Amino acid sequence: AQSVTQLGSHVSVSEGALVLLRCNYSSSVPPYLFWYVQYPNQGLQLLLKYTTGATLVKGINGFEAEFKKSETSFHLTKPSAHMSDAAEYFCAVNNAGNNRKLIWGLGTSLAVNP
């Protein structure tokens, strides 16, 4: 079975500071890993994904994440937070098979302080 753990339901950073949102997963098969962002009362937007190949993936809005198999982690980072980054962030995994159901973390709410 697959699972996703996001450490920290709430993260607060100052504008311009480093953003680090943690995600650990468990999977018995090679995982596909995703980070999505959700703004209030909106759907989800893909930030970035890892499927195969390069383990450091770059996404939209300056975000990136590194797949570390040995640590079963896929942490999301951004060097310098912007006020507009305040949102809910979800990490998800699927098994890349025919049943492409996403398994979701509980989400991390990011607050950016001026």
Added chain:
Amino acid sequence: GAVVSQHPSRVICKSGTSVKIECRSLDFQATTMFWYRQFPKKSLMLMATSNEGSKATYEQGVEKDKFLINHASLTLSTLTVTSAHPEDSSFYICSADKGGSEAFFGQGTRLTVV
């Protein structure tokens, strides 16, 4: 691009009535669509997987007769909340699969049952 349109974005209905939510893939054909429910400050809960031309597969604990899903074409899936009650009030989100590794999400529907 891959755009998924969900309608309506907000709906208020009286207790005991039924509400239909539409999920359309605008520029691609979606053999599989997923319906989620999201409680306040919570992660997404997968309700069902909808495949074109066949019956939806419901997750454990989701009432099939209450949440009717129809996937009549490759671009449209509908979720009907029957005999709605206040506890059905929630944010409902659909996603569509175009065969790759990524799911594309609708904007969500805020349902309020009064």
